[in-house]
Structure formats: C-alpha cells, structure tokens
Amino acid sequence: MTPASLDTTTTTMAARLSTREHYADLLDKYDTWLFDCDGVLWQGDKLIEGATEVLQLLRHHKKSVLFVTNNATKSRKNYKKKFDSLGVEAHVDEIFGSxxxxxxxxxxxxxxxxxxxxxxxxxxxxxxxxxxxxxxxxxxxxxxxxxxxxxxxxxxxxxxxxxxxxxxxxxxxxxxxxxxxxxxxxxxxxxxxxxxxxxxxxxxxxxxxxxxxxxxxxxxxxxxxxxxxIGKPKGTMLDCIRAKHDFDPKRTIMVGDRLNTDIEFGKAGGLSTLLVLTGITKESEITGPNASPTVPDYVTNSIGDLRALLS
Amino acid sequence: MTPASLDTTTTTMAARLSTREHYADLLDKYDTWLFDCDGVLWQGDKLIEGATEVLQLLRHHKKSVLFVTNNATKSRKNYKKKFDSLGVEAHVDEIFGSxxxxxxxxxxxxxxxxxxxxxxxxxxxxxxxxxxxxxxxxxxxxxxxxxxxxxxxxxxxxxxxxxxxxxxxxxxxxxxxxxxxxxxxxxxxxxxxxxxxxxxxxxxxxxxxxxxxxxxxxxxxxxxxxxxxIGKPKGTMLDCIRAKHDFDPKRTIMVGDRLNTDIEFGKAGGLSTLLVLTGITKESEITGPNASPTVPDYVTNSIGDLRALLS
Missing domain, CATH: 3.40.50.1000 (HAD superfamily/HAD-like)
Incomplete structure (x- = not known):
C-alpha cells in the first residue's frame, strides 16, 4: 500500500511524508478522506494550524470529506456546532459519531x-x-x-x-x-x-x-x-458510514492521532491510514524498539503539512 | 490433606462430609477456624440455622475462631455490631476485614x-x-x-x-x-x-x-x-492475621462459600478448606464436567451440619 515514490525502509514501517511530492501523491491516490477530529483538526478548543485550508483544498479537489469521532456525548447536530464555532465547514451528514x-x-x-x-x-x-x-x-x-x-x-x-x-x-x-x-x-x-x-x-x-x-x-x-x-476501531462504525456513503476502500484514507482506535479502524476496514502527531500518539510510539505493532501507512507531523500543496 | 477416613474418589475431589465421624475428624484435626461471614454464618440479615451452636461448640473445644471478611464498608467495630444483632459471639480482635x-x-x-x-x-x-x-x-x-x-x-x-x-x-x-x-x-x-x-x-x-x-x-x-x-484471596489478609494471632497452617481451616475468594485464599496460604453451599457457590460448580479448577478439601451443605457433633 506504500507507493514506490515514498521513502520506506521496509514494508512494516510507516512512510514519513514531508515533501510537496509526497502530499501530491496522497491527493492523487485517495478520493474519500475520513478524519478523526480531536487531536487531528483541533486540540480541545484550539484549531490545528492549517486544518481549515487543507479541508478546503480537499473539497476543492472534489474529495469526499467525512468526520468520524468516538465522542458519544454529543449528537451530530451538536457536534456540528463545534465545527461552526471553530470556523470549519462541515455538514451534519458528513459527521459520524459513536x-x-x-x-x-x-x-x-x-x-x-x-x-x-x-x-x-x-x-x-x-x-x-x-x-x-x-x-x-x-x-x-x-x-x-x-x-x-x-x-x-x-x-x-x-x-x-x-x-x-x-x-x-x-x-x-x-x-x-x-x-x-x-x-x-x-x-x-x-x-x-x-x-x-x-x-x-x-x-x-x-x-x-x-x-x-x-x-x-x-x-x-x-x-x-x-x-x-460500536465506535472505532470496531467495524460497526464503518458499516454505518457505508450505509450512507459510497466509497472504494482502496481509494479511502483514514486520518487520525490514535493508533489503537483510528489507525486500527482504518486497517481493519481495508483503508489506507495516515497518522498525525498533534494528538495522543507520540513519535516514540512509532519508532525504535518499543514501537507499537500497529503501523500506519503514512505519518506526518500535522494535517496542516498538506498546505505544501498550496504553494 | 484429605483424611483416609473420609470419602474421596480421587485426590482432586473434595471430600463430602455428612456423618458424625466426618465432623469429629475435622474437629480433631484443626485448632484454628477461619470463617467467612456472609453466605457462611448468615445470608444478609438472616442467621444460618445452627451457626451459633456450632461456633459455641468450637469455642467450648478451645478452638481459635476468627472471622475473615472482604467487606470494606464497615470497620471491625461496626462489623461486630452485626454479630451482636444476630446474637453471635464475636470479639473485635477476632474480626479481620479488608x-x-x-x-x-x-x-x-x-x-x-x-x-x-x-x-x-x-x-x-x-x-x-x-x-x-x-x-x-x-x-x-x-x-x-x-x-x-x-x-x-x-x-x-x-x-x-x-x-x-x-x-x-x-x-x-x-x-x-x-x-x-x-x-x-x-x-x-x-x-x-x-x-x-x-x-x-x-x-x-x-x-x-x-x-x-x-x-x-x-x-x-x-x-x-x-x-x-489486599482482601481474599490475596495473602496480604493472611499476613495481617498472622501479625496478631499464632496459628499452625497445618492445623488451620478456612470455611467459606466462594471458591475464587475464600477457598483460593485458604489454599494459597497452605490452610485446609471447607466449602459450604449456603452462599454464592452452587453444587453444579463443584461437580460434573464444568466444575471449577479450585477444589476445596471438604464440602458440606451448611455450617449448621456440624451440629451432628452435639448429638
């Protein structure tokens, strides 16, 4: 699942994204982008720098953008208010909560x-x-x-x-x-x-x-x-998305900050996975001898890194 | 640990006690008697028939009688009030709670x-x-x-x-x-x-x-x-009893109604164990193909059975 154009030492290591070409390759390969929210698009009440521009860029390229959260304390309607308050475009039918x-x-x-x-x-x-x-x-x-x-x-x-x-x-x-x-x-x-x-x-x-x-x-x-x-990493959440949206797993990517929920959810569903380091997972958990057995396809520091495509 | 005078088919089966001779043998073998309370001496607020007489009999034969409960909502002083209300003789220094x-x-x-x-x-x-x-x-x-x-x-x-x-x-x-x-x-x-x-x-x-x-x-x-x-089945409880009372594990028996607390506690501490069926454990859990791997040394229906010694 790792493209030849991206740096990987072995197939059991995540591809580390850093150049405009890496991100262009990603944009080209995936039509449907699933996003975890907390730790990916925002941290508590603080928007991740560049998240809004990157979501706009994806929408501009006619990508399907869906939001997949384990937060069960809010309904989708209430969760949309969070997007509104941070100035992030989202529609209720794009939001999937547990x-x-x-x-x-x-x-x-x-x-x-x-x-x-x-x-x-x-x-x-x-x-x-x-x-x-x-x-x-x-x-x-x-x-x-x-x-x-x-x-x-x-x-x-x-x-x-x-x-x-x-x-x-x-x-x-x-x-x-x-x-x-x-x-x-x-x-x-x-x-x-x-x-x-x-x-x-x-x-x-x-x-x-x-x-x-x-x-x-x-x-x-x-x-x-x-x-x-029901929630990530369980497949029930993906079944629920599938009931409402058409998507090709091979051309779908799950973007998240947690290995044991977001990344396992994507992998179990046959999707590609992109880990960002703006949330729960620390660099030390994906490299070195104590690295987690759950390996994302790609890693980038922040979703904001995709702004490289705007230059 | 099972005496020859008691019925056992194999050494991995509990000896089923039923005759005056069985109970006399038990009385002879053990100097220190540890009792779980709920399900053994009483069920909620109802005394088990014969429990008082059996405890009196043990005291009459100069046995050490100790009460070992996982109940941590009551102090020993307050737990003694429970004994008093049911008319069971007990002293605060005989009560060990978690x-x-x-x-x-x-x-x-x-x-x-x-x-x-x-x-x-x-x-x-x-x-x-x-x-x-x-x-x-x-x-x-x-x-x-x-x-x-x-x-x-x-x-x-x-x-x-x-x-x-x-x-x-x-x-x-x-x-x-x-x-x-x-x-x-x-x-x-x-x-x-x-x-x-x-x-x-x-x-x-x-x-x-x-x-x-x-x-x-x-x-x-x-x-x-x-x-x-800390509580049963962990050894910390037994260490705590040992700090206050002298007893020879070989001449000590733990009487309880729960396999995974009382009986495992006794076995882990090198004590003999007597299961009563007036509490949590049902007959079906100790016999047949689905029997628990935790096997008490002895089984009797109720602590009241020891009244056979009074006749």
Missing amino acids: AFASAVYISSVMKMPKDKKVYVIGMAGLEEELREEGIQYIGGTDPEDNTLGSFSLADWTPDPAVGAVLCGLDTSINYTKLSKAFNYILRNDGCAFLVTNEDSTYPTAEGLLPGAGSVSAPLRYALGRDPIA | AFASAVYISSVMKMPKDKKVYVIGMAGLEEELREEGIQYIGGTDPEDNTLGSFSLADWTPDPAVGAVLCGLDTSINYTKLSKAFNYILRNDGCAFLVTNEDSTYPTAEGLLPGAGSVSAPLRYALGRDPIA
Whole structure:
C-alpha cells in the first residue's frame, strides 16, 4: 500500500511524508478522506494550524470529506456546532459519531423491536441520537437515576421491556445507574450489552480523564464478559458510514492521532491510514524498539503539512 | 490433606462430609477456624440455622475462631455490631476485614511516611480503620467529592502529599472521585494503586450488585494496569492475621462459600478448606464436567451440619 515514490525502509514501517511530492501523491491516490477530529483538526478548543485550508483544498479537489469521532456525548447536530464555532465547514451528514452509530446499530443491525427500550448510561447527545432513530430509552439524564442516594433492589421495579443496555461516556456515572444496567443484563432475557466506544481515556486541554471504556468497565467486570463495542476501531462504525456513503476502500484514507482506535479502524476496514502527531500518539510510539505493532501507512507531523500543496 | 477416613474418589475431589465421624475428624484435626461471614454464618440479615451452636461448640473445644471478611464498608467495630444483632459471639480482635487489612498494609508493609495521605474511594468504615492506624486521608465521604457536578482538571488543585489511592466498595462512586484517583496515580510520583478487595459482585437479599472490584474497574481500565489487592484471596489478609494471632497452617481451616475468594485464599496460604453451599457457590460448580479448577478439601451443605457433633 506504500507507493514506490515514498521513502520506506521496509514494508512494516510507516512512510514519513514531508515533501510537496509526497502530499501530491496522497491527493492523487485517495478520493474519500475520513478524519478523526480531536487531536487531528483541533486540540480541545484550539484549531490545528492549517486544518481549515487543507479541508478546503480537499473539497476543492472534489474529495469526499467525512468526520468520524468516538465522542458519544454529543449528537451530530451538536457536534456540528463545534465545527461552526471553530470556523470549519462541515455538514451534519458528513459527521459520524459513536452515538449515531450506536442508534443505527440498534435499529438496523440488532433490529430491536419498537416496543423494546434501551437502558442508557450516557449523556444528552446519546439520547438525542436514539430519539432521532425512533428508539425508546430510559435512564440517561433522567433525574431519578442521576443520584448519589443509596440503591436497593428491594425498592426497584425493573422494566421488562428493556432489551439493551447502551453505555457511553457519562460524567454523571453512579452506583444506581451501574446497578440497574448490571441487573438488566443479568435478568432481562436476551438483553444486549452495548458500549458506544472503548476509549480508556478522554483528552482535555489540562490532561486525561477516564473515557467511555472506563465508564463501562464496572459492568464488564461485574458481568465477567465483554460488550459489543460500536465506535472505532470496531467495524460497526464503518458499516454505518457505508450505509450512507459510497466509497472504494482502496481509494479511502483514514486520518487520525490514535493508533489503537483510528489507525486500527482504518486497517481493519481495508483503508489506507495516515497518522498525525498533534494528538495522543507520540513519535516514540512509532519508532525504535518499543514501537507499537500497529503501523500506519503514512505519518506526518500535522494535517496542516498538506498546505505544501498550496504553494 | 484429605483424611483416609473420609470419602474421596480421587485426590482432586473434595471430600463430602455428612456423618458424625466426618465432623469429629475435622474437629480433631484443626485448632484454628477461619470463617467467612456472609453466605457462611448468615445470608444478609438472616442467621444460618445452627451457626451459633456450632461456633459455641468450637469455642467450648478451645478452638481459635476468627472471622475473615472482604467487606470494606464497615470497620471491625461496626462489623461486630452485626454479630451482636444476630446474637453471635464475636470479639473485635477476632474480626479481620479488608478495610483493617488495607490500613495495616499501608502502615506496616508499605510503611507510608506519616506526612503522606491516602486518597480514598470508599465508605465510612474504611476511613475509620485508616484513622485508627493513624493514616491521613482525603476523599472518601468528604461532601466535596460526593457530587454529580462536573469535574474539570482546570479547577482542581491536586494534593502533592497523596502517596496512595485506596479503592473499596463505594456506593457513592462518581466521576469526580474516579478522575481525581486516576490523576493522583498518573501524576504523583510513586503513588500506589491499592484496592481493598476484588469481588466482582456484592450479594444482597434481593440479588447481586456491583462489588468492590467493579468500583475500581474504571481505574484499572483507564490506567491499563492492575492494583495491589489486599482482601481474599490475596495473602496480604493472611499476613495481617498472622501479625496478631499464632496459628499452625497445618492445623488451620478456612470455611467459606466462594471458591475464587475464600477457598483460593485458604489454599494459597497452605490452610485446609471447607466449602459450604449456603452462599454464592452452587453444587453444579463443584461437580460434573464444568466444575471449577479450585477444589476445596471438604464440602458440606451448611455450617449448621456440624451440629451432628452435639448429638
């Protein structure tokens, strides 16, 4: 997958991009460009220098530009507001979040009957995507479940209509929600155990916080089994994109900052992959004796590097 | 370790106790009797039939009787109140809980300097044991950390004196506590990651709830590493008992209802083990093709069976 015109010592090393020719070659080879957002286009509330120009350049060359994020706390509509506030052109149907993908999975893949409900551990954006997909849910932001009060099974009437537990990042995580979710999976016949994504941490401007995977870890541990995960690196997210957009995997590239989500997602889907170093992954993780076994096809410092094509 | 006078088909099967002679043999062989409590002496708030008489019988025969529980939500003093309320004789120095053992571990094994502090995820009983050992702590039941309000690293001043995070069952678990604990382990040089015990679930009269191991699972997942665990089946609990009581492992028996905590604890410590079927473990887990690899030395239906010795 590495072109002869690019510098690579062996086929198990990423091609390091740096010249105008490298970027021109990339532009030529790929029609569909999938972008992770945080750590690629912006860092928290700060736009990566040159990101807007590069996206404009791709659109100018009639490339399909799609945004693929594991963030499940925001709906696509709300996520678009983030693009707007940073002055980055994006359309709701170009945005794929793990909240949306989870809703699509429940309605189109699981085909959960309409009279069934989802018990949600998650925030308003996740609820919004379920609502838009016509899926009934309980839990989530319901004040009754957002409490540090004690929980007793004796005082609880479980809803027999709950056919799935869906867990995403929830900064109001508490023992009542965990106890209900655990008992629904344990007691309700055939109740599915789904998580929006398995990111262990969540990057903020001041450092890391526990991510969606950490929020669902108590359920995984108490149940002694793994959930069905929807977001990157799982293929469910790509199935969801495929349902809405035509693309040729051979002419599609995934651009991301995380090896274990973005790059693995692209590779598992048969796409080419470009790692940028403006986010989670550090240079030391891709070179030297302790390099990760996950090797992207290409590496460049920043998405802004593609501005070389403008000169 | 299985006496010839007891029925066993092979040495990898537990001896099934049922006759007066079996129990007399047991009484003769063991001087020190360690008891798990919930599921062995009582189920929730209901005493197991005959438990009181059997404990009296053991005391009458000058046996050492000790109580070994992973419950870290109660201090030993508070746990004694449970015995009192059920009319079971017990003395505070006979009770070993994972909260007490954690405090002893921090002061005597880790030898944490007195000017260092523990960040606690846990309840009042855990704090009480730390206080009694003269260990400084923050977090725990502090109202500031018992909130579902949002948490931001930008608004947080971490305490550089935190030298350990200790996590037990905490029914007020929330994102603020998890975020602080995670960042202390990440940022404070040499900060230890301790858990009182790793029980995945917690039995109540109406069914299972997430246990201490599930409450600490987000930290384990976010950090990508395992904690130092104190309670059963880990040897730290036995070290803690050994520091206070003389006993000969060859003449000591651990009585419990859980294979992966009580029985493994006894076996790892070179003690004999007696499984009772009044708690978590079901008959089907110890017989047939799907039997657990953890095999107790003896099995009896209930601790009350030892009343055969009274006739």
